[in-house]
Amino acid sequence: MREVLVTAKTTEAEGVVSFELSGEGLPGWTPGAHIDLAIRAGLTRQYSLCGDPADRGRWRIAVLREEPGRGGSRHLHDVVEPGDTLSAGEPRNNFPLVPAPGYVFVAGGIGITPLLPMIREAERDGADWTLYYGGRRRARMAFTAELARYGDRVRLLPEDEHGLLPLAGILAGSAYPVYCCGPEPLLAATERACPPERLRLERFHPRETDPAPEREFEVEASASGRTVRVAPGESILDALDAAAVPVPSSCREGTCGTCETLVIDGEVEHRDSVLSEPERAEGKTMMVCVSRARSARLVLDL
Template identity: 50%
Template sequence: MQLRVVAINDGAQGVRVLRLARSDGADLPEWEPGAHLEVTLPGGLRRHYSLCGSRADGQEWTIGVLREERSRGGSSYLHDGVEVGRELTVTGVRNLFPLVPADEYVFIAGGIGITPLLPMIETAEAAGSDWHLFYGGRRRASMAFLERLEPYGERVTVAPADECGRIDLGAALAAAPRRALVYACGPGPLLSSLEEEATAAGLELHVERFTAAPLPASVQNATFEVQLAQTGVTLEVPADRSIVEVLEDNGIGVPSSCQEGVCGTCETKVLQGTPDHRDSILSDEERRAGNTMMICVGRSRSSRLVLDL
C-alpha cells in the first residue's frame, strides 16, 4: 500500500510525528489499539511503528518516530529524508499487543512507548473503564504527546527522571485494583522490572518490547536441521546462524524485519519438532503449543524442525 505523508510535526525533542493518508482520499482500513504499521524504507529496510492517532479518524494513520542514537537507517531516514508529499510503502496493520476489554487498567509507558498506549487510553475512556497512566521519560521536553494527555488530568502521572526520578513501579502496582490489567511499553530494563513487580502484585501484565528480552546466561546454541515441507529441502542450522540467515544463504527469501523476535514478521508454522522459542511475542500458551515460531531468533529443542515453508 502506498500512503502519502500529509503532515509532519515535532512531537517532542527527538520525536517526529507523521500523518499518512491515501492519495485518493479514500478511507483506510479500521484498526484496533495496539496495532502497528510496517514501513518499507530504501534498501529494503522494514521498520514497525505503533499507530497512535485517533481510531475515529478513518482517513489518516499517525505514527511517532524516535530518532535512534544508533539508527540502522530507519529512524534517520524518517527524520531527515522524508518531507510532506512523500509516498511511503506500508503493509497493513498488524496487532500483537491487543487491548483486552476490562473495567480497570494500569498503563505504564517509558519514552516513545507511549505511542501504542494512546489509542488504548482513548478506548478505555470511551468504554467508561477506570484507568491510570504512569508515563516516564528522561526529561519533559523529550516526552511526546503530553498535550494529548492534559485533558485527562489526575488520571495521568507524568514522571520525567530529571525532575522526580524513575517511576516507582512497586507503588504504582500496589495501588492498582486487584482486577486491573497492566499494559506497558518501553525500554527493556523498565519492562523487566515491571514483570517482577507485576508477578509480586498478582496482576496480569501485557507488554510490548522495542528489543528482545535478554536470554539467560545459561542458554546455549546447538546445531539442528530444518526441513522445508513445501519443497522437501533439508538444511543444517549451525550454532552461530539463525534459521532466517540459513534460508537466505540458500537463496530462500522469507519475510523478516527486526531480527530480534519482536515484530512478528517472520512467524512461521511448525509442522513437526519442538521449537526453542526466544521471541518476545508469543504467549506462554502459544509457546507450549509450539504451532508457530519466530524464525529470526527461535531455534530447536529437537534435532529437526519441519516448517511450513
C-alpha cells in the same frame, strides 16, 4: 507495501516528531498495531500506529530521533517532509488490547505511542484505567497535551522530578491487566515485578537474553515437504530461504512478528521479543528469524 503520502509533520517533544500518513483504501487497525515503513532503499523499520483507529483515512506514527543505528530515525527527522511519499506495510498487531473492566498502562518515553489508542478505546468503553508515564524529563515526553484531557487518570512522572517509576506501588495497587511499553530497563523491571498472566509488553528492540550454546538441528516444512539442516550461527529463516521455502519476514531480530510460524511438533528455544511467557510455554508458534530448536527436530506449518 503501499504508497502513503506524508500530510503532516509535527514536533511532539524534544527529539520526537509525528507524521500523518494518508492513502487510498488504508486498511483498518486496532490499538497496539504497528506498520513496517520503508524509509529508504534497504532500510525498513516498524512504528506503532498512534492515531485514532476510527479515522480510516489517516495513520499517525511518532519517531524518536536516535543517533546510534542505521540512520532511519535521522532520515525521517531531517529529510522527510509533508508532500513526500513513503512505502508502508499492512498493520499487524502483536500487542492487542483484550477486553477488561480496567487497565494499568505503563509507558516510558516513546513507549507511549502504542498506548495512546488503547487509552482512547478504554475511555470510550468506560473502563477503569490509569496511565503512569515516565521519561527522562518532561520536555522529552511526547503527547502530554493530548493526554491532559483525561485529567488525573494520567500520572506524568518525569525522572528528573520524581525518579524512576515506582513500579512496586503501581502494580500492587490493582489486579487489572498491565500494558507496558518503553526502554528495555523499564520492561525488564516490570517483568520482574508483575505476574506474567497480568502483563503484556511491546518491545521496540530485541530483549536482552543469554542464549544457550547453539547446535545443529533439523526443520521440516510440513506443507512443502522440504527438510533443512540449521547450523550453529544460522537462523531457521536463512536456512529456509536457502532451500526456497518462502517465509514472510521483516525485522529479522524477533520484534515485529512477521515471521511467526505455527509449530506442529518439537520443542522451541524462544528468543523473540513478541510472545508472552504463557505463549512461549504453549509452544504453538515461533519467530523463525531468531528462535531455535531445543529438540533435534522441528516440524513447522510451512
